Amino acid sequence: MKIQNLDWDQLGFNVNPSRSMFIAETDEDGNWKPGKIVPYGNISISPASGVLNYGQGIFEGIKAFRSAKDRIVFFRLEENAKRFAASAARVVMPPVPQQLFIDTIHEVVKANEDYVPPIGRGALYIRPLLCGSGPVLGVSPAPSYSFIVFVSPVGPYFKGGVKPLNLLVTKDYHRAAPKGIGNAKAIGNYSASLYPQRLAKARGYDEVIYLNAANEKFVEEVGSANLFSLKGKVLKTPRLAGSILPGITRMSVLRLAKDKLGLKVEETDLELEEMLTADEVFCTGTAVVVCPIGRIAFDAEEHVINQNKMGEVTRELRNLLTGIQTERTPDEFGWITSL
Ligand code: PLP
Numbered sequence: 001m002k003i004q005n006l007d008w009d010q011l012g013f014n015v016n017p018s019r020s021m022f023i024a025e026t027d028e029d030g031n032w033k034p035g036k037i038v039p040y041g042n043i044s045i046s047p048a049s050g051v052l053n054y055g056q057g058i059f060e061g062i063k064a065f066r067s068a069k070d071r072i073v074f075f076r077l078e079e080n081a082k083r084f085a086a087s088a089a090r091v092v093m094p095p096v097p098q099q100l101f102i103d104t105i106h107e108v109v110k111a112n113e114d115y116v117p118p119i120g121r122g123a124l125y126i127r128p129l130l131c132g133s134g135p136v137l138g139v140s141p142a143p144s145y146s147f148i149v150f151v152s153p154v155g156p157y158f159k160g161g162v163k164p165l166n167l168l169v170t171k172d173y174h175r176a177a178p179k180g181i182g183n184a185k186a187i188g189n190y191s192a193s194l195y196p197q198r199l200a201k202a203r204g205y206d207e208v209i210y211l212n213a214a215n216e217k218f219v220e221e222v223g224s225a226n227l228f229s230l231k232g233k234v235l236k237t238p239r240l241a242g243s244i245l246p247g248i249t250r251m252s253v254l255r256l257a258k259d260k261l262g263l264k265v266e267e268t269d270l271e272l273e274e275m276l277t278a279d280e281v282f283c284t285g286t287a288v289v290v291c292p293i294g295r296i297a298f299d300a301e302e303h304v305i306n307q308n309k310m311g312e313v314t315r316e317l318r319n320l321l322t323g324i325q326t327e328r329t330p331d332e333f334g335w336i337t338s339l
């Protein structure tokens with residue numbers, strides 16, 4: 001199979017345009033009309049659309065990998081399909097039926113197969129979007145919707161690959177409120193994180209750690225990834241109490257830690273103090289994979305975790321996950337499907 005002649009080792013997590021994308025629209029009753037693959041490029045949208053006026057939009061993040069079996073594979077794609085439907089329901093949009101979601105992802109990747117990086121040198125990032133594209137003026141759900149899928153070859157999310165991250169705990173901002181939309185992959189959650197992220201980056205941090213809005217005692221997540229903290233043989237991650245995104249990597253890492261490494265895993269209220277004195281801290285996500293956290297700043301104090309080095313458990317979990325994703329190790333949990 002021919003592969004595009006891109007400089008794969010220079011890829012970061014940026015938009016690298018591909019050949020084509022997919023667009024489907026609903027009729028005014030919210031029923032999906034047949035969609036089509038079109039050349040990658042700009043779309044036109046009503047200035048009165050629900051998404052532009054009231055943020056009625058959600059997205060997903062998925063990777064397609066070239067694998068050791070010389071094929072293109074997806075990791076737990078049906079979980080993204082389920083979460084897309086759950087997020088859609090939360091902001092009152094007609095869900096994309098799960099089989100249509102999966103078939104569409106396959107169709108777009110097939111049409112852009114040559115943009116999937118060589119094994120171990122990145123992935124094809126798949127970005128499904130669902131938004132209210134019909135016009136509204138009063139605050140209400142839009143009359144019609146668009147489902148768009150575009151793809152982009154990507155490399156590491158953070159500059160410098162997997163070097164330990166330097167994160168800032170903020171008490172000045174919250175990402176999401178209890179009973180809000182934090183557990184949906186709704187676009188508004190990400191606009192809320194841009195300003196705190198900008199401030200953190202200006203001070204030299206890679207990203208922000210958010211605390212729970214109710215009393216700021218417990219850690220929630222990073223703006224783009226879930227958090228984990230290891231002490232001895234116990235691996236803890238914040239429980240899904242409504243304001244945290246239910247990460248698919250999170251769910252998979254919990255399983256790998258328990259079944260493959262014999263760790264005790266706990267989904268619990270995770271106190272900031274506990275995380276600051278942990279043996280290892282890392283974050284997980286489709287974009288970030290499993291990424292060590294080496295320094296956490298809080299209240300003008302810097303806490304160094306594991307001497308600012310990637311810990312052994314973090315490394316093992318990362319290797320277990322990427323081994324399965326690239327089919328270098330057997331897929332004993334049935335997480336892989338191929339194009
Ligand atoms: N938390 C947030 C806010 C995210 O945007 C993501 C990315 O999707 C995650 C966590 C990790 O989720 P997943 O592992 O499903 O990619």
Ligand code: COI
Binds near residue numbers: 060061062224287
């Ligand atoms: C992902 O991990 O795929 C995400 O969606 C996180 C971020 C890039 C928004």
